[in-house]
Structures are given as C-alpha cells and as structure tokens.
Amino acid sequence: MHPLDVFRFAIGSLRSNWRRTGLIALATAIGVSSVLLLTALGEGANRYVRGQFESLGTNLLIVLPGRSETVGGPPPLLGETPRDLTVDDAYALLQHPSLQQVAPVMVGAAPVSTPAGLEREVTILGSTSEMLDIQRLQMAYGQFLPPGDPQRAASVCVLGSELAVHLFGSSTAVGQWVRAGDRRFRVIGVLADSGVTVGIDFNDLAIIPVASAQALFNRESLFRILVEAATEQDLDAGEKAIHRLIAERHEGEDDVTVIAQDSVVKTLGRVLTTLTYGVGGISAISLIVAGVLIMNVMLVSVTQRRAEIGLLKALGARLADVRRMFMVEALLLATLGAVVGLVVGLAATQVVAELYPKFPVAVPLWSIVVALSVAMSTGLIFGVIPARRAAALDPIEALSKR
Numbered sequence: 001m002h003p004l005d006v007f008r009f010a011i012g013s014l015r016s017n018w019r020r021t022g023l024i025a026l027a028t029a030i031g032v033s034s035v036l037l038l039t040a041l042g043e044g045a046n047r048y049v050r051g052q053f054e055s056l057g058t059n060l061l062i063v064l065p066g067r068s069e070t071v072g073g074p075p076p077l078l079g080e081t082p083r084d085l086t087v088d089d090a091y092a093l094l095q096h097p098s099l100q101q102v103a104p105v106m107v108g109a110a111p112v113s114t115p116a117g118l119e120r121e122v123t124i125l126g127s128t129s130e131m132l133d134i135q136r137l138q139m140a141y142g143q144f145l146p147p148g149d150p151q152r153a154a155s156v157c158v159l160g161s162e163l164a165v166h167l168f169g170s171s172t173a174v175g176q177w178v179r180a181g182d183r184r185f186r187v188i189g190v191l192a193d194s195g196v197t198v199g200i201d202f203n204d205l206a207i208i209p210v211a212s213a214q215a216l217f218n219r220e221s222l223f224r225i226l227v228e229a230a231t232e233q234d235l236d237a238g239e240k241a242i243h244r245l246i247a248e249r250h251e252g253e254d255d256v257t258v259i260a261q262d263s264v265v266k267t268l269g270r271v272l273t274t275l276t277y278g279v280g281g282i283s284a285i286s287l288i289v290a291g292v293l294i295m296n297v298m299l300v301s302v303t304q305r306r307a308e309i310g311l312l313k314a315l316g317a318r319l320a321d322v323r324r325m326f327m328v329e330a331l332l333l334a335t336l337g338a339v340v341g342l343v344v345g346l347a348a349t350q351v352v353a354e355l356y357p358k359f360p361v362a363v364p365l366w367s368i369v370v371a372l373s374v375a376m377s378t379g380l381i382f383g384v385i386p387a388r389r390a391a392a393l394d395p396i397e398a399l400s401k402r
Contacts, residue, residue: 011332021333028337028375029344031287035280035371036345036363041352042276044361049268051360059232060134060261063093063225063242067255083250084221087150087210092249093227096241098234103131103226104150106213110181112206114167122163123205124180126213134226137202142174142189145209153211157185162203164190180206181216235260280367287374295330295382327380334379338372345371 015021065085090104106126113119129147131137137144144158157178164173164187173187185208194202214220229238239258247254345363352361 021336024333025337025340027289028287028334028379029341031284031289032338032341032371032375033345033348035284035287035374036342036367037348037352038282039276039280039367040345040349040361040363042272042279043364043367044352044359046269046272046276047360047362049272059229059235061099061227061229061235061238061242062259062261063090063227063246064257064259065221065224065255066257083253083255085225085256086220086222089246089249090222090225091150093225093242093245095245096238098230098238098241099227100230101130101134101228103127103134104210104222105131105224105226106210106217106219107223108213108217110216112163112167113179115177118167120163120166120204122160123200124213124216125200125205125207126210126216127207128210130228131207131226134228135202137194138192140190140192141172142187144189145207146188150209151211152209153215154209155183155185155212156188156209158189158191158207159187160191160201160203160205161193162201163206178206180208183212183216185212276364280370284371284374287371287378292382327384330379330382331376334376337379338375341375342368342372 063085085104087104090102093099093102104127108124108126109121110124111119111121112124125131127145128150129145132139132144139158140161142158145156146154148154157180159167159173159178167173167178168176173190176187178185178187185206191202191207208216210222227238227242229235239260242258243254243256246256349361349363352359
C-alpha cells in the first residue's frame with residue numbers, strides 16, 4: 001500500500017469512530033495540558049521567588065549572630081554566640097573596601113496607636129537611612145530615616161502603606177504623631193506598596209532609628225546586619241572580611257554566620273526547579289495512562305475489524321502494511337490529543353496569568369517538547385501490540401469472523 005493510502009485509511013477509521021476518537025484524544029489532551037499547567041506554575045513560583053530576592057540586590061550579605069556549624073554532643077546543637085552584634089560591629093565592617101554600605105537591623109513588636117485612639121500591633125524595625133538603598137525600598141511620599149549618627153535616637157518613624165491607611169485613613173500620615181510602646185514618634189514618610197519581601201511585610205510595619213529601637217526594646221543586640229558589597233565579584237572577599245573583622249572585635253571568636261544573597265537565590269532556584277521537574281513528571285504519568293487506553297481501544301478495534309483486515313490481506317496487503325496502518329492510527333490519535341492538550345494548556349496558563357498578574361506564570365519550552373514527545377511516543381509504543389495482532393490475523397479466518 002502507498003503511504004498516502006495508509007494515512008487516508010487511518011483518517012477514515014478515526015472519522016468513522018468519532019466518539020472513540022474523541023474520548024482517546026481527550027485523555028491525551030488532559031495529560032498534556034496538566035503537564036504544561038503544572039510546570040508553568042512551578043516555573044512561575046521559581047521566577048517569583050527569584051524576583052523577590054533579586055529585588056533586594058544580588059550583592060547583599062546578611063550577617064547573623066551565631067555560627068552555622070554544629071558542635072559536639074547528641075543531638076547536634078547550634079554554636080552559641082559569646083557576644084551580641086552591635087551597631088559598632090556593623091560600622092566596623094566598612095573598614096574593608098569591598099563593603100560599601102551597612103544597615104544594622106533590630107526587630108521587635110509593639111502596639112502603634114494614634115491620638116484618635118486607633119491602635120495596631122505591628123512589627124517595629126530599627127535601622128538607619130542606608131536601609132532604603134540596601135533593601136531597594138521606595139517611598140510613597142515623605143522621606144525615609146534621615147542620615148546621621150546611628151547612636152543618636154530620634155523621635156521619627158516611617159510607616160508601611162497598609163499601616164498608614166489603618167491608622168490615618170485617607171488623611172496624610174506625614175506630620176502626624178503616633179505612639180509605639182511608651183514612646184512618641186512623628187511620621188516623616190510612608191513606604192510605597194512593597195508587599196512581603198523575604199518574609200517581612202513592609203506594608204504593615206513601622207521603621208524607626210536603630211538607637212530609638214534600642215531604647216524602646218531596652219536591648220543593645222542587633223537582629224542582623226545587612227551589608228552591601230560594592231559588586232557581585234566582591235562577595236567572596238567581603239564575606240571573608242566580615243568574618244575577620246568580627247573575630248577581631250569579639251576576642252578572636254568567629255561567632256557569626258554570613259549568608260550571601262546570591263547563594264540563597266541559587267539554592268532556592270535549584271529546589272524550585274527540581275520541584276517543577278517533579279510535578280511535571282507526576283502529571284506525565286497521565287500520558288502513560290492515555291497510552292494504555294489507546295492500546296486497549298485499538299485491541300478492541302482489531303477484534304471488531306477482523307473482516308476488514310481479512311479483506312485487505314486477501315486483496316494483497318502485506319503484513320507491514322497492516323502493521324503500519326494501525327501504527328499510524330495510534331499515532332494520529334496521540335497527536336490529535338497532544339495538539340488539543342497544547343492549546344488547552346497554553347490557554348489555561350494565560351487565564352492564570354490574567355487572574356494573577358503579579359505571579360509570573362510561564363510555560364517552559366522544555367515542558368512543551370517533553371509533553372508532546374511523551375504523548376506521541378506513548379501512542380506509538382502502545383500501538384505496537386494491536387498492530388502486530390492485526391497483522392498476524394489469517395485472512396481466511398478473519399473473513400469468516402472466527
């Protein structure tokens with residue numbers, strides 16, 4: 001048989017059994033669209049998390065009190081810090097040329113209230129003017145903490161956008177007075193909508209000078225120190241310098257953990273990429289199920305079409321022609337389902353993107369290639385058994401329908 005005749009014969013068979021064709025194509029389409037949608041969500045999560053961290057700058061070093069190593073004794077215990085991190089420790093890091101900015105950070109919680117009696121329990125950050133640049137924050141209006149001596153307290157604060165609306169409604173917050181704990185602060189600025197960044201909701205907090213936070217919470221120790229290296233190439237040198245300078249100030253004890261922002265981004269990227277591959281692989285199982293369905297339906301089709309197959313062989317069709325005819329039919333079924341699934345998957349991804357514009361959902365190219373390849377491969381592979389069974393039929397027995 002001519003290859004074009006084989007193709008036409010397979011098309012005719014699919015058209016004459018359109019219900020069966022539609023159900024098999026639907027099964028394959030569900031598998032393909034599932035692969036595309038789930039991998040798109042995984043890729044979107046990867047991009048979202050990367051964007052959250054990279055918005056803070058990839059040349060950021062975070063200094064935490066305490067060593068990350070473990071020390072003896074079952075179970076392993078984190079190394080203890082003999083000294084707290086202080087504001088002086090933070091600014092001592094600027095001795096090294098690779099480190100250009102530091103922002104000491106204190107964190108606590110306190111009720112913030114207005115003279116009108118409105119109150120809200122929020123996170124209070126104590127820091128300096130450098131935090132604006134290091135954290136890549138934007139101001140809605142007003143100004144950020146003023147530069148100056150970090151050891152000098154000042155009764156000023158900056159509010160998150162959500163907190164400002166809660167306390168002052170549509171009125172301008174700048175110039176108003178609020179009370180945090182037992183201290184009064186004048187609002188000098190309101191942050192632009194920043195959302196949640198690295199676990200901190202900048203929309204619902206207040207930022208005060210670090211010296212004021214020390215007085216408010218009655219402690220000197222810092223929560224962490226944010227350090228900005230001059231360039232990404234200076235991260236390694238800057239990290240070594242931090243360990244050395246802190247050890248010099250802490251009686252030779254290297255008692256801090258330094259986390260590079262880019263290492264966090266890379267680690268999370270690897271984890272999320274692995275998860276994306278995982279969910280894509282799980283959803284691809286449905287394509288194998290669709291392949292099994294194609295095989296079963298084709299086996300039933302062989303039984304139902306025994307007379308047709310016998311007639312073809314009696315008219316001179318070779319074994320290879322019959323095998324090819326059923327293989328092409330199985331491949332067309334899988335291809336039809338794969339194309340429909342591709343369209344549905346891309347459409348579903350677009351719907352998600354429209355509903356959640358801040359979530360960067362995107363279908364990776366590799367998932368399209370894998371989904372289509374697996375769908376068509378399973379159709380072809382699972383079509384082998386029915387094709388061989390059809391080709392093995394004896395034409396006389398087939399025509400007699402025995």
